[in-house]
Amino acid sequence: MDARDESGVAVRGPLGGVPGRWPRSTGGLLRACHPGPTAVVTLLVAGLAVAAGQDGSGIVLATAAVLAGQLSIGWSNDALDAARDGAAGRRAKPVAGGAVSARAVRGAALAALALCVPLSLLYGALAGAVHLVGVAAGWAYNLGVKSTAASWLPYAVGFASLPAFVTLGLPGRPPPAWWVVAAAALVGVGAHLGDVLPDIADDLAAGVRGWPQRLGPAGVRMLLPVPLVGATALLARGAPGGAGALALAVALVVGAGGALLGRQRPRAAFLAAVLVAGVDVALLLGSGAALA
16 A cells, blocks of 8 residues: 555555655665674685685685675575564564565575675686585574484585685686585584574574574583684694684683683674684685695
């Protein structure tokens, strides 16, 4: 139904719809892509490409491919969870809150995926294939793996694919060192635990029983620093001088302290994990996506 002015005459927006509806839908669509994680992963890949010595066009292409892939994963997550979020009353979710339709989010996810494929392959056939495996893992999570005990696996595969994607697109297609890939996978597992931790109660009520939900909040808070500190230990081997040892010591102290304090102050475990993850990202960027 059209909006009407004081005289009762229908007033249409610039695109023929109700005034203000288009900006609201656009804002809802942006929020539905999970902008925080999307931006972090995209910027991480851009940083890795710079650190690995990629040229300007390669940096832009790799970044664009990863941005498209992350947008497709984020939008597909909200589109596929729309009915569950609505039933659980998650009004903060853009689709469940009515800020944007599930159909629009679904269409955006498919469009981003369609764009991701050629962008990834233009960066290099092998590199593109690796990246698309990571994107497929994200979609698999959204399509149902999130409700299984293997919910950690798509995160591990997705994060592990990022340094491989960057370096395989360099001249000569050099693979990253195994320890960089393993560390990235561990960061992904930590990201999964941290991402799910605040929503475990709501997830269980909605019937989602992934690995973190089965562990429960207390179990996740204790386990959260383990994969992140493990990633620090792997990445420390590539740090110059004593920087690696210092980073590992900081990660151990912060991670253990967060796990212990988390028993009384649940948010402490999450904040400690964020700090350790920051150390890992710094080491990862400093490694230059180390080549084998």
